[in-house]
């Protein structure tokens with residue numbers, strides 16, 4: 754009988770920590786969800802990852818290109834995560850075409866001039882009319898809101914043949 758109890762206690766002690774971890778995980782997940790929701794409702798800007806930079810890899814100011822235009826997004830000192838995933842030090846790319854007005858205190862709208870890459874894409878192929886166009890990268894947080902301070906590339910002008 755004593756042996757049985759000891760065995761049961763051993764089994765319990767093996768099970769308990771895992772059980773407690775699950776509870777802790779659940780509690781943390783609930784906490785995270787609540788704080789995500791609050792951040793979203795209050796429109797709280799996420800602090801920018803230190804020294805984060807976005808830049809065009811394959812295009813520079815003054816380039817002449819043909820449509821469709823391949824655009825590769827460069828990023829340093831931060832990571833890419835899909836939209837909706839609040840993970841520290843990450844965000845997703847946005848491409849501003851022909852200088853749209855941007856409210857840096859709000860989530861970015863999805864328009865013809867503000868393209869979101871919420872799947873975590875790091876390049877795209879753009880169909881543009883012949884003529885001059887401006888392009889600018891804007892990196893934003895999981896809720897599509899620009900970081901504070903904002904993480905954006907230089908605005909470049911390209912000519913489409």
Ligand SMILES: [Cu+2]
Pocket residue numbers: 836845846847861869870871893896897
């Ligand atoms: Cu977005």
